[in-house]
Amino acid sequence: MEIEAGYDIAFNCDRDVPMVLMLSIHPSRHPDLLTEHKMYLSPNVSYRNYRDSFGNECTRLRAPAGLIEIRNRFIIADSGRPDDLAPDAPQIGVGQLPDGTLIYLLGSRYCDTEKLSSFAWSQFGNIPSGWQRVQAICDYVHDRLEFGYHHARCDRTAAEGHEECRGVCRDFAHLAITLCRCMNIPARYCTGYLGDIGVPKDPAPMDFSAWFEVYLGDRWYTFDARHNHPRIGRIVIARGRDAADVAISTTFGPARLVRFSVVTEERITTQELGTYNHATTNREAAFM
The missing domain is CATH 2.60.40.2250 (Immunoglobulin-like)
Incomplete structure (x- = not known):
């Protein structure tokens, strides 16, 4: 297309x-x-x-x-294909991860891992590692946060979003990224274009969108905690540790x-x- x-x-x-x-x-x-x-x-x-x-x-x-x-x-x-699904994609042990992925395990400006680490392990530690654990994190964030453009705040961290239970797409991405990093899953922030292709048209004005990618197996996979289902037509502008980088x-x-x-x-x-x-x-x- x-x-x-x-x-x-x-x-x-x-x-x-x-x-x-x-x-x-x-x-x-x-x-x-x-x-x-x-x-x-x-x-x-x-x-x-x-x-x-x-x-x-x-x-x-x-x-x-x-x-x-x-x-x-x-x-x-x-x-024209939706985001890839790979339910069998495994989580890689930290010792075997490629060097370039390690930065995406660390805390960053908006992804305050030190504040959510204990919670992440108590919430997701018993879920099988790999794709299933990442999807469980997406499900949790999707249900936890209420989306609304009027909830936008430029300085909200992942831990604050978790407490406030609201945000925009960047807050959904920041919280999911942070929880993944707490579970030793490399996760990076993405920003770009995402139109209403293959889904009902959103009446709100179009904006740039935020989602995230995780490293499983031997590659990066796209996840989107806000929409929480595969989408068509993502056009990446930039990737980084969090919104501050992009x-x-x-x-x-x-x-x-x-x-x-x-x-x-x-x-x-x-x-x-x-x-x-x-x-x-x-x-x-x-x-x-």
């Missing part, structure tokens, strides 16, 4: 403000692009891209005083967000449209 995605974001700056933006799709998805993936800025200020220590593509620029608008729209190919914008000075919109939707190709029109004509003929 083809997915059309993009954003339209604007800041108002009191003075020149250096910025780091994380709005480009992850380099692993570059081969799937069907159109140019380019950031457009108004006014037309210069910028440059670089890769951070997690392999994400970041953009550096200096926003001038006043309004700066940042836009992008692109089309990307997608398999902020869509980091400003080094006062900058007020004045516009924010995100688009992610399945694109009907000309061939698919022709098939749809043909099927519609046949149905109409049957009633004539």
Whole structure:
């Protein structure tokens, strides 16, 4: 399938403000692009891209005083398959884990493992390790937290979310990641596009989404504690230890967000449209 995605974001700056933006799709998805993936800025200020220590593509620029608008729209190919399921995927002992996964066992800014470790072992220690244990963590977080955009708070940690029993998608991800790490399962935070493809349309405005990945067997698998079922059409922007590593914008000075919109939707190709029109004509003929 083809997915059309993009954003339209604007800041108002009191003075020149250096910025780091994380709005480009992850380099692993570059081969799937069907159109140019380019950031457009108004006014037309210069910028440059670089890769951070997690392999994400970041953009550096200096926003001038006043309004700066940042836009992008692109089309990307997608398999159309839902997230992989692997119920037999085993948990790997810490001593056998690849070196690069170990950082995802440690506590981080929003994933305060030291506050939830005892609880995690008492709650999930008797559940078989591997996929079944991760799914039990997702089920618990999904049931524990109440989702609502009005619950958003930029400084909520996993332990605080657990106590408050509410949050947005990042809070669901942070709590699930933290509980996995407490159980010695490497878990990393993901942000990206996730449209209403194959599910009823959400009436709320589109936003970027957060989910997480765990290392089981010999690879990373996608989990989503908020939705808690396989989804179609995820487009990763960035991965890190938690939301602090993958902020869509980091400003080094006062900058007020004045516009924010995100688009992610399945694109009907000309061939698919022709098939749809043909099927519609046949149905109409049957009633004539």
